Amino acid sequence: MEESPVILPTLKFHDLVFGQELGTGAFSTVKYARQILKDKTRSHWPEFAVKIVSTQKIEALGYEQSINREIAILRTISHPGISRLISSFRFREGAYLVLEFASGGDLHTLLRKNGSLDHESTKFVIGSVAAALWSIHERGFVFVDIKPENILITESGHIKLTDFGGCRPVTQEAKLSVKGSSENLLKELRDGDWKQAAPKKTEQKTEGTTAYLPPEVVIGGLPTYAADIWALGCVLFQCLSGRPPILEDTDHLTAQRIVSFHLSDGSSDVFVGCDETAFNDCAKTLVQQMLHREAPARPDIFEISQSAFFDGVDIFNLHKKPAHPLDVGSIAPVSDAKWARRQFSSIWAPQPHVYDIGGTSNVTTKARNSWDSAILEGGERDETFATTQKAILTKISE
Numbered sequence: 001m002e003e004s005p006v007i008l009p010t011l012k013f014h015d016l017v018f019g020q021e022l023g024t025g026a027f028s029t030v031k032y033a034r035q036i037l038k039d040k041t042r043s044h045w046p047e048f049a050v051k052i053v054s055t056q057k058i059e060a061l062g063y064e065q066s067i068n069r070e071i072a073i074l075r076t077i078s079h080p081g082i083s084r085l086i087s088s089f090r091f092r093e094g095a096y097l098v099l100e101f102a103s104g105g106d107l108h109t110l111l112r113k114n115g116s117l118d119h120e121s122t123k124f125v126i127g128s129v130a131a132a133l134w135s136i137h138e139r140g141f142v143f144v145d146i147k148p149e150n151i152l153i154t155e156s157g158h159i160k161l162t163d164f165g166g167c168r169p170v171t172q173e174a175k176l177s178v179k180g181s182s183e184n185l186l187k188e189l190r191d192g193d194w195k196q197a198a199p200k201k202t203e204q205k206t207e208g209t210t211a212y213l214p215p216e217v218v219i220g221g222l223p224t225y226a227a228d229i230w231a232l233g234c235v236l237f238q239c240l241s242g243r244p245p246i247l248e249d250t251d252h253l254t255a256q257r258i259v260s261f262h263l264s265d266g267s268s269d270v271f272v273g274c275d276e277t278a279f280n281d282c283a284k285t286l287v288q289q290m291l292h293r294e295a296p297a298r299p300d301i302f303e304i305s306q307s308a309f310f311d312g313v314d315i316f317n318l319h320k321k322p323a324h325p326l327d328v329g330s331i332a333p334v335s336d337a338k339w340a341r342r343q344f345s346s347i348w349a350p351q352p353h354v355y356d357i358g359g360t361s362n363v364t365t366k367a368r369n370s371w372d373s374a375i376l377e378g379g380e381r382d383e384t385f386a387t388t389q390k391a392i393l394t395k396i397s398e
Contacts, residue, residue, distance in 0.1 A: 011035070011087035011098060016050065028053040032101070047101040048086060054094040066165065067095055072178045073167050077139055080319035081132030083152060083162035102160055104153030107235075111148060116242040116329030119280060124324035125151065126236050127305070127315035128159035133228055134301040134316070136167070140174030142223045143167050146231035147212045148238060157323030166208055168223060210251040210258075211244045216295050218258050226295035229304070233290025237270065240278050242331040245270040245291065262293055277330040282309040 019032040029052045034045035058064050074085035087098040107125065111117070117125065129151060136143050144166035152160045169175040208217065214230035217223055237245040246261060248254045271284065279287070286309040292298050299307070305315045
């Protein structure tokens, strides 16, 4: 694995030269950048992915607390499987988060191109993400937004988890650590003036991606460790089958299917229609355990690491070994557009919405109205963090 990135606390806007836009969304834009080193040629300048959140959008959406929290969490958590925050600062149009650049792109792009991964490659990807997730959970945080778009592949072929915009503290210790370190972070960042936005409470807002949310979150609960396990189970399924386990034409329909989802119900069996070679027995069993409807019944990270699927694999030390080649699986690239499209994050607050639970008469449950009114973040992964062509570097004028 590559050496740990050097943290650059004094890095400023004028130390960077920016290239193409990697993606844009309702909350932020991600740009490719290099750090200017006058004693080296341009090809040796360090590469970064810079997430830029505009002042105007922060104020309009009341997103200040979320940015404060994201920076604080990134400063708190350190693991080889996590895309590190190299620096953060502010400049005229907003807050800048300088992150590690992963030249191998993201998992979604790889699956869209190749269709699926074989079992050994899937073990490497899911095991690497699980190890990173273990460190996040150990610190008292829930990641919330696990999906292929947030799983990056480095130049060495190792795996990193990125985009902590949805990450939340769940233990009292974690909440206190974030509260103590996140207050006024935006105001304290270097380079320019910051207009304080009107305070808006966002503690009860959740950011996530519909296709990877568990039933308990869809119907109004806040994410827990078990919610991350569900999402990771969805990614495990997608690595082997080439498609998410639950995905309809709209977020609303996807949410309704999640709410009524029971693996024990033959009509909801996600394995129906899959190539028999896509899942061996161990993989199928682990998917069933991770997608259990009842959150307490899902395995934790350690139990996953001890499952038959990972027999002979030490997931907690994968980052210390040469990366496993990501070989193509038995499933060809899908032609269904809804499976191939990127799944974007949303941020919403709990609001009542009634869903009919399929298979039960006269039973309804209230869920968030996110599928009608959520603000789509979407965009950070419109293109990968990889540059398939040589980046065109242009200095942004002051």
